[in-house]
Amino acid sequence: MTIAVTAATGQLGSLVVDSLLARVPASEIVAVVRDAAKAQPLADRGVTVRVAAYDDAAALVTAFEGVDKVLLISGNEFGQRLAQHQNVIDAAAAQGVSLLAYTSAPAVDTSTLPVAPEHLATEQYLATSDLDVVLLRNGWYHENYLTSVDAARHTGAVLTSAGEGKVSSAARADFAEAAAVVLTTDQPLKPVYELGGDVAWSQADLASTLSDVLGTPVTVNEVSPEEQAATLATAGVPPMWVDFTVATDASIARGELEVDGDDLSTLIGRPTTPLADSLRAAV
Structure with a gap:
């Protein structure tokens, strides 16, 4: 069995490869990357490195030669991701891979998250293929809130318009381990996994956690979406990320990042x- 991981030197991909190396020989892993030099540490560990960008359809077909399973880690070029994902899917189909797992977003078919449309379109495209597909609908990463550590240190507050909404986040390594389990298990797989942390936390919980981590009081500064946008813009946050943050908080307020069930902890066989722990590691 040969397993290919796309974006294998990225933040999630590198952790997936680490988790795979604990489960299968390095000779069974193919790291698909844009930059061979960046992947040299993987090659040094015995992983096969193949260069193929998401925009290079022909290179992707070559990269998947002899591959049995593919993990398609969603791209990060917003607005271009669907076409890029289609290239990966088409290449996997052309090489007759037995399974393609895709990192999507929670409840993407009903979500208003700003990342949802491209994920949904990718899922819809996958449904038209002949591939066996597993959708890994990853919830929010703890690491998405590392910037909150610095902000809380300087302002003593969590700026939010998320109201009482909760977030079932988990460490990026938890999601990576879940992907590795899906790619290596002999057990029957579900077509869709809604993946989130065991604990759904509110903004008040986040402030309390930051208080403990920083050793100084942190409060919640609950504002309107308009006030949040104005404050972020004044702080120099680029307009794209102002819009993204405000829209994400609106989705949180609607409960869209509170993931029901225990798919993640069940897959990895331990609590998330x-x-x-993740915020403390950053400090």
Whole structure:
């Protein structure tokens, strides 16, 4: 069995490869990357490195030669991701891979998250293929809130318009381990996994956690979306990320990042990593 991981030197991909190396020989892993030099540490560990960008359809077909399973880690070029994902899917189909797992977003078919449309379109495209597909609908990463550590240190507050909405986040390594399990298990797989942390936390919980981590009081500064946007813009946040943050908080307020069930902890066979552990590691 040969397993290919796209974006294998990225933040999630590198962790997936680490988790795979604990389960299968390095000779069974193919790291698909844009930059061979960046992937040299993987090659040094015995992983096969193949260069193929998401925009290079022909290179992707070559990269998947002899591959049995593919993990398609969603791209990060917003607005271009659907076409890029289609290239990966088409290449996997051309090489007759037995399984393609895709990192999507929670409840993407009903979500208003700003990342949802391209994920949904990718899922819809996958449904038209002949591939066996597993959708890994990853919830929010703890690491998405590392910037909150610095902000809380300087302002003593969590700026939010998310109201009482909760977030079932987990460590990026938890999601990576889940992907590795899906790619290596002999057990029957579900077509869709809604993946989130064991604990759904509110903004008040985040402030409390930051208080413990920083050793100083942190409060919640609950504002309107308009006030949040104005404050972020004044702080120099680029307009794209102002819009993204405000829209994400609106989705949180609607409960769209509170993931029901225990798919993630069941897959990895242990409780998910507490938010405090990830934030404390950053400090």
